[in-house]
Amino acid sequence: MTKFSDLNLNPKVLKAIDEAGYETPTPIQAGAIPPALEGRDVLGIAQTGTGKTASFTLPLITMLARGRARARMPRSLVLCPTRELAAQVAENFDTYAKHVKLTKALLIGGVSFKEQDILIDKGVDVLIATPGRLLDHFERGKLILNDVKVMVVDEADRMLDMGFIPDIERIFGLTPFTRQTLFFSATMAPEIERITNTFLSNPERIEVARQATASETIEQGVVMFKGSRKDREASEKRKVLRLMIDGEGEKCTNAIIFCNRKTDVDTVAKSLKKYGYDAAPIHGDLDQSQRTRTLEGFRNGELRFLVASDVAARGLDVPSVSHVFNFDVPSHAEDYVHRIGRTGRAGRDGKAMMICVPRDEKNFDAIEKLIQKEIPRLDNPLGTKAPEPAEASADDKAEAKPKRTRRPRKSKDDANQPEEVKAEAPAQEADVKDTPKPEQEATAKASNNRGGRSSERGGRGKGRNDDRGGDRGGNKVVGLGDHTPTFIQLSFDERRAS
The missing domain is CATH 3.40.50.300 (P-loop containing nucleotide triphosphate hydrolases)
Incomplete structure (x- = not known):
């Protein structure tokens, strides 16, 4: 030797x-x-x-x-x-x-x-x-x-x-x-x-080894997880991580938890600390002094969980890491090998566990293809289906509210009609729409012939409806409902004046 x-x-x-x-x-x-x-x-x-x-x-x-x-x-x-x-x-x-x-x-x-x-x-x-x-x-x-x-x-x-x-x-x-x-x-x-x-x-x-191979001393596993709803997936995924950590018990003396994005690193670290886990983040956006202190604390055993981006995946020599948790499936298959290589170093035994959601299955297949090995599936700690939260979320409450419908405005003519006439109004309106009257056709033709001039006047007008429902001469314009726009009403005034 x-x-x-x-x-x-x-x-x-x-x-x-x-x-x-x-x-x-x-x-x-x-x-x-x-x-x-x-x-x-x-x-x-x-x-x-x-x-x-x-x-x-x-x-x-x-x-x-x-x-x-x-x-x-x-x-x-x-x-x-x-x-x-x-x-x-x-x-x-x-x-x-x-x-x-x-x-x-x-x-x-x-x-x-x-x-x-x-x-x-x-x-x-x-x-x-x-x-x-x-x-x-x-x-x-x-x-x-x-x-x-x-x-x-x-x-x-x-x-x-x-x-x-x-x-x-x-x-x-x-x-x-x-x-x-x-x-x-x-x-x-x-x-x-x-x-x-x-x-x-x-x-x-x-x-000395086939390219992109993981050490044989590392026990691997993956949890195939699907959230109960898209807006709950992130929080349920963090709960799965906590249950996986709890499931390892005392065997998990310390661990590195890898996330793909820096924002997720901060979120996961904050969530773990909220639930009583000794965790701290490390990624490229942090000050060098803070990164150094965090890494030293992890090496010295003062920090149990290091939540990291891939900035910590390569070359960091912390021999005694017992577990690696891939909170996200890495985008590049080679990064998986480097991540789990943080455990099982120098002949020691290690364990690497990963959470895979449906959108990451393509990247997961690439990892198995690269390492030429099937990663064992682990049971979902939440069960086959994620539990429903006890209290409805804000989105649930918003969906439960009945949609508001807009009631049609009443004209003065409708207000003066007796109840029997009001009940027959929808049928009368349907008849008007289905079979236009001769005066309606004449009105439509006149409007079409003077459309350009009417549009110009409409642009200068105030755009308000005539609440009286008729023209200035007392002749009501039919075929346009109870409220005639001002620019159309003016066109009829000019016509009668000529």
Whole structure:
């Protein structure tokens, strides 16, 4: 069996590894470290949680142990898709390089430019950065990349999902052509394949597991849930989540709950806290200081439930996560593998559970197709049908109200008629509508002949009805009901006056 002592690492690095309690490298580490030490480009493909970070950190420290960086000219560059992953790489670097005199700088958003500029001006051996902040420093003239000897791209497929590929291509163009490149990813999309063919020179390909596979130590399950009504689905879905957590009991020591949208992250976290669960949100819109505090609290065991967006799905090393709950089915099937990879790490057992609503079934089918495995169906904690709420909602009350109908207005002629005549009025009106009288036809023709002039007068008129129901000469205009519009009434006045 291969040991770290067989990999030609720097003795001071081996001492730090031994103090960290590691003896045997993982398959990706055993495959990637030797060619990296030889100066070859490396393309590493492995599922999340297999130790990819140490695969490039250990050889990087060994190769940089000799030499010194110049001001604003880092000797190596590590690109990460998220702030949390970059911070984790920096922690790994501190762990394994504590006996080697190397300097580092962490360039991420949410931190003052001034503090980062001071570190860069002193000269750093390892520069760990997110693509956006790195380019910000470069465009401000604070960074020169001409002396980069080793460039590492971590979680390249996540870079693709977050739209960083154009930035990565630009950064590749700013570094020397003779650099050594270490490229790591959990999946290999066609766009990632194109970049590796363009910027890597005859790389050593290490693929220790089939692409996009989940660890065998993770027990998976899914609840196929359908809300009783569309407007109640969200609240009932949150109740299903709480019942799933309660069903695990003490086995659920801590858990990460993933949502697709940032607004849902806040809503679910607030709902869990309302019902007495120790939960906090983490997503890209939060301040970096708050994200750091939340993550540290989760790692230290002070926080039991971490409600997260996919910003926390990649590369975060929290070894003791017992459960992962997918509140939403991820839109991209590959994200499912990265999400559930937060549990069952380092050989531990883990459990991943998911809630699937009817509109997510297409994405769910894509996940099963990707992992080439059927995910076991779990019983719905609410039963086959979600229970009706005890109190009717506002929408229910609104639907229960009878619709108001508009009563027809009464004319003065109707008011003066006796009850017997009023009862016969509808029949008389029907006869009038069905069989027009000669004077009605004459009136209609006259109106049509003078339609243009009437419209002009109607535009200048006040648009009010003549309550008298007749014209100024006392002759009532028939065929137009009890209320004759003013513009039509004026047309008849002109006609009689001529």
